[in-house]
Amino acid sequence: MTGLWVAAAAIVLALAFGAFRALSDGRFRGTHSVRGAEQPADEVATEPSVWAQLGDASGSAVLGERATLVQFSSAFCAPCRVTRRVLAEVAGVVPGVVHLEIDAEHHLEAVRRLGILRTPTTLVLDAAGHEVARAAGAPRKEQVLSAIPTPDPA
Amino acid sequence: MSTQQSAGRVASAGARAETTQAGIDPRGPQFNAAVTMVVLVAILATAGTALGTVLTAAQAALFVWGATAGVTRTPHARAFKALVRPRLSAPDHLEDPAPPRFAQAVGAVFTAVALVAFLAGGTVVGEIAIGLALVAATLNAVFRFCLGCELYLVIKRFTH
Numbered sequence: 001m002t003g004l005w006v007a008a009a010a011i012v013l014a015l016a017f018g019a020f021r022a023l024s025d026g027r028f029r030g031t032h033s034v035r036g037a038e039q040p041a042d043e044v045a046t047e048p049s050v051w052a053q054l055g056d057a058s059g060s061a062v063l064g065e066r067a068t069l070v071q072f073s074s075a076f077c078a079p080c081r082v083t084r085r086v087l088a089e090v091a092g093v094v095p096g097v098v099h100l101e102i103d104a105e106h107h108l109e110a111v112r113r114l115g116i117l118r119t120p121t122t123l124v125l126d127a128a129g130h131e132v133a134r135a136a137g138a139p140r141k142e143q144v145l146s147a148i149p150t151p152d153p154a
Numbered sequence: 155m156s157t158q159q160s161a162g163r164v165a166s167a168g169a170r171a172e173t174t175q176a177g178i179d180p181r182g183p184q185f186n187a188a189v190t191m192v193v194l195v196a197i198l199a200t201a202g203t204a205l206g207t208v209l210t211a212a213q214a215a216l217f218v219w220g221a222t223a224g225v226t227r228t229p230h231a232r233a234f235k236a237l238v239r240p241r242l243s244a245p246d247h248l249e250d251p252a253p254p255r256f257a258q259a260v261g262a263v264f265t266a267v268a269l270v271a272f273l274a275g276g277t278v279v280g281e282i283a284i285g286l287a288l289v290a291a292t293l294n295a296v297f298r299f300c301l302g303c304e305l306y307l308v309i310k311r312f313t314h
Contacts, residue, residue, distance in 0.1 A: 003206075004198060006284070006288075007198040010286070010292065014289045014292035017293065018296055018299055021299060074310075076253040076302075077300075077306075078180070078250060078254075104310075108311060111307070111311060112311065117311075119304075
């Protein structure tokens with residue numbers, strides 16, 4: 001009889017978790033922007049940017065003049081494909097935005113440093129390479145567009 | 155002009171080469187997961203009996219089949235192609251078969267643990283292992299969410 005209770009518990013757990021994921025996937029959350037704004041400029045400068053922390057994971061890529069969309073992917077990841085398409089499309093239509101895809105499995109150092117737990121995870125970096133937002137799960141195009149920082153007026 | 159050139163640039167630093175093959179209908183693995191759900195519930199309903207153990211062995215064999223031959227060569231895939239797909243509209247996109255194949259391997263591990271437990275008389279241990287597989291199958295069937303795939307990076311983070 002315990003088997004049927006296990007079955008019911010498993011299905012309820014899966015439905016609750018799946019519903020939560022469906023709601024939270026692809027939602028960008030601000031990360032370092034608020035903390036950075038409160039700090040004096042020189043302190044911000046001493047904190048290594050996410051771009052710097054990527055190290056060799058960024059390969060030969062260069063920062064976008066307006067924003068860089070850093071996507072962490074892995075081999076067994078169906079939503080990574082969708083995310084790649086969406087981010088590449090945004091980089092294609094918004095000037096100064098670059099899309100960089102990193103294979104998480106081969107850059108575990110960067111994955112640990114940046115606290116990446118799932119793939120796909122998308123980091124939005126500003127022109128200086130500081131992280132302004134991140135989203136786990138496949139984001140929709142409009143979610144990406146609204147997470148891109150506005151160009152610096154200066 | 156340099157701005158224009160950098161826009162739309164897609165750099166791929168060390169990313170695994172994208173499989174450019176045509177891909178599979180994502181509803182195939184979803185159908186497989188739905189069938190698997192039914193079998194796993196049947197196992198839990200009959201756990202502790204000979205039938206439950208036989209069903210567990212059968213499901214473990216199906217998982218091994220999918221993990222080794224590929225998810226397009228399983229009995230589920232044949233049934234999907236013959237009976238289900240003709241009734242559906244064309245898929246809006248195709249997916250890489252590697253993630254669902256990996257998930258089959260994860261399922262094989264859980265059902266193998268359950269099979270050993272049932273054979274050794276550890277019914278509750280077996281039920282919990284099947285219950286965990288049922289969580290993954292339900293997520294796949296209802297949300298097309300691949301739990302085993304998500305755990306892949308977490309496992310890599312801890313083991314490398």
